[in-house]
Every structure is written in structure tokens, then in C-alpha cells.
Amino acid sequence: MNETTITARPGTPFIEVVREFDAPRGRVFRAWTDPEIVPQWLGPRGMTMKVVEFTATPGGGYRYIHADDTGEYAFRGVFHNVVQDELIIQTFEYEGAPNDVCLETMTFEDLGDGRTRVHGRSVYSTVEARDAMVASGMEHGMRESMERLDEVLAR
Template identity: 35%
Template sequence: MSTAAAGQSRPELSIVRTFDAPRELVFRCWTEPEHLNRWCCPKGFTLPHSEGDGARPGGSFKTCMRAPDGTEYWLAGTYREVVPPDRLVFSHRWLNDRGEPEHETVVTVTLEHEDGRTRLMLHQAFFLTEASREGHRQGWEETLDNLAEYLAK
């Protein structure tokens, strides 16, 4: 890759996981608050606040994740595409201390049926830095671990 091309690359994140659960259930866990609010944060974090007007194109959400040390991380987004039980696309924006949105990325979750299980492919783009991408990778990996535990119950 040329130096010019390397300077223009924008970090992306891709994670693939397989869950021992039907695709329809995994999709509902991503779109229904009674499921989503029980697993959708990294290990040790809690969700003291979660609101939204539904997983539908144009629907929005706002969530607060509280870290074990008490630090609160607010994020918001808008659903761009909702295709049960195959695909979910939404924006992801961290909110600063004034509640204003910062850099926006787009998360795409694709679900495939695989021998009674569900293969999940998560893609998030584009990050401003590789460090930001790697921080999100760690958060998503832990969050998906929580989803696996939740589905096992």
C-alpha cells in the first residue's frame, strides 16, 4: 500500500461470533428493551438509563453505561435499517459532558442461521483512530460475552 493510501485508511472493526440460540431470539435480544437492557454493556458495567422510541428505521435511542468506578458513558444513535431477523444497522455516537454528540460510527449486525445456531457478524465503521477501534473491540467482545451468557439462561 502506498504512503498516501495508508494515510487515507479509516479504521473499521469486524467481529464474528456464533451463539447457541435461534436467530429470531438473537435478533429480539438486539431490538427489544426487555432483553437488550439485560446484556448490552461491557463486563462490570450497568445500564442505569436506557430510552428509545423503537427499533425501526428512524427510531432513536439514548443509553448511559456506568463503569465499575462510577464513570458514566452516554451514547445515542438512530436505527437506519431493521430487517428481522437478518440485519440491524444503527448509528453510534458518544455524547460529551454537555450531552452533545461526538464522532459518529455506523454499526451493522448481520445474523445468519447456522445448524440451529446463529452466526453474528458485527461491523463498525469508521473510527478516527486505531486506538478508538481497539477500545470498541474490547467493549464489544465483553458485551457479546454477556449476550452469550444471557442466551444460555
């Protein structure tokens, strides 16, 4: 079973996430960048996701809304760099905390034998902003997203 490692070292303004997948790098990258696939896995179970905008190219943007019985939660960002099957650099902003933008970098490593490691790093403007994201339940949502992505990749 693949495990998600989430690290938020005390006193640092970043969060690191590492996850391995039993799928080729191209398929994992496509799941991360295809607006038809992203809603199938991104976010915790029990939430729906509506994609408003999603153009995974340098200079493109995204906006999506997660919803459940308690409300709606909108997120947006800009893709700064997208290198096919290798790298995504984007901003990430929860619209409920405007002006608290983080910079995310995801690398996609081919491990051979049809396996891929994704390494993500989210850099926040302050340790306090990072801690607020951790306190919001981000870890739970990230773990469930990675489990759901495993399920999508297996289909």
C-alpha cells in the same frame, strides 16, 4: 466455546466483529432489539445500563447510559434499517466524542441446528476516529458483551 473475532485492519476506517451463538436466529435478533433484554448484556461487566430511548424500527432511535464507579458514558444513534431476524443498520455515537458518528451494520445468519452467526461492521469517518475507538477499550467491552449475551441466550 464461541469466540469473538474483532478485526481492525491497519489503514482502514472500519472494525469488523464476528460471533457465533448457540441460539436460533430469532432469539439472537430479539436480544439485539428488545429494550428489556439489551441492558442484560450490552457493555462490560461491572457497569449498569440505563435505557433512555430504544425503538428498533427504521427511523427509530436509541440512547443509553453505562455507569460505573468512575462515571457515566452515554451513547446514541438512529436505526436506519431493521429487517426482522436478518439485518440492522444504525448509527452509533459516543456522546463524549460528539460529531464522531459511525455507521454499523449487523447481519444475522442462520447456521442451522439452532446456531446463529452475527457479523458486524462499524465504519468510522476516519482511520483516526476508528483508532480512538479501539484505544478506548472497545475490544474489551465488546468481548464481555458477547460473553454476557451467551449467558442471556442460555437462560
